[in-house]
Amino acid sequence: MKRRSLNLLAASVLLAASGTALAQDKSTLKILVGFPPGGSVDVVARLIADHMRSTLDQNVIVDNKPGAAGRVALGEVKRAAPDGNTLVLAPSGALVILPWATKNLGYDPMKDFTPVARVTTFDFAVTAGPAAPAGDLKGVLAWMKANPGKANYATSGAGTVPHFAGLLLGQVSSVPMTHVPYKGGAPAAQDLIGGQIPLMVDTPSETLEHHKAGKVRILAVTGENRSAALPDVPTVRESGVDFVADAFFGLYGPANMPAARTQKLSDAVGKALASPEVQARIKALALTPAFAGPQALATTQATHLKRWEAPVKASGYSLDQ
Structure with a gap:
């Protein structure tokens, strides 16, 4: 009986050790943010990361990589392995404004990334x-x-x-x-x-x-409609100036990510954004929860990229100066 108890104890220890090893080997999903902690991009990234952990049954962390208006984080994701474990939550400016403002961007906004999900839209x-x-x-x-x-x-x-x-x-x-x-x-x-x-x-x-x-x-x-956070404030158009401007936060991975992994990640974001708690927190930042899948994000990005080409070029602004 004693020997049997010892054998059972040994087996339990081995199983526990094996489980620990598996947990340690489990890959971690990193969501990079190209800005310091505390800003709206960082807050939104942490909100969706918290929900994605349980949906994906995977450790999900947010890693701040501030610098160059978001280009540092985008450059790191461009160079990452396309396994879907390194993503970036990026405001649209780094993908639709900066490409027209420099010859040395360091990435191609339409070719070097895999669109995963649009997360929010917002006005100014x-x-x-x-x-x-x-x-x-x-x-x-x-x-x-x-x-x-x-x-x-x-x-x-x-x-x-x-x-x-x-x-x-x-x-x-x-x-x-x-x-x-x-x-x-x-x-x-x-x-x-x-x-x-x-x-x-x-x-x-x-x-x-x-x-x-x-x-x-x-x-x-500056949006088409009044902000839910500011219902009494008119739009620029309502104020008599024919002008609209908006932007978005998008989640991206490196180019050539497997379609199945991309869709799984996108679905996890959609589930996070369906949470009333997450929606309320995002709206409190005067942002609009606006989930869209990979193809819709790619289309939105291409539209915004084209929209800003003429204004940026006409301004004469250049990061290369």
Whole structure:
């Protein structure tokens, strides 16, 4: 009996050790984020990662690789093995704006990645600070036209969609505006609040709480429709300026990922975005949960890439300068 008990104990130890080894050998899925922790891209990546763990029965981590407006993370994914275990959650600017702004991008946006899923769509907020006069968007733009030395607008960085959305807004309204890039939305918003700059164009999440607190005024949003987070704020079109600009977050892997693995990952994202909790958290960031599969993401990306070609080239902006 004693020997039998010892044999059973030994077998249990071997099984436990074997299970531990299998768990350690199980591959980890990394979702890279090309920006520091705490921003909207990072928050959304962590939300979907939490849900994908259980759906895929796989360890899923978020790895921040900030730098070069998201290009560092995209470059790392381009070079990764196409096994579906290294992905990147990227804002559309790095895939549809930057290709027209540099000859040394380091990747081909349409050939070097496998589209997995569109995760969110979002508009931009045109926000006035205390340095701008009271009034609606048309009134502030008229003031800027009459005061060209003060016609400046802030964004969270050069080469971003907000950068060119601001330029387009100025072109459409016949108000030449000077772009003032910041290293992130927080410092831009602080200078807006402090009166150092009159206007800011960026994601609504950057100024939403300041707007609610009465420190700044979100004059309009740039989408086709009003933002669910700002139902009382008109669109730019409703404000009398014929202008629309939007963007998206997309999940991508390296080129040549197996179709079955790509679809499995896409389905896991779709399941995560179907969660009411995830939807609520994303909407709180003034983003719109907007799941779409691999082919739909590829089509959306191609459309946006074509849309921004002329404005970026016409601006003369170049990362190579």
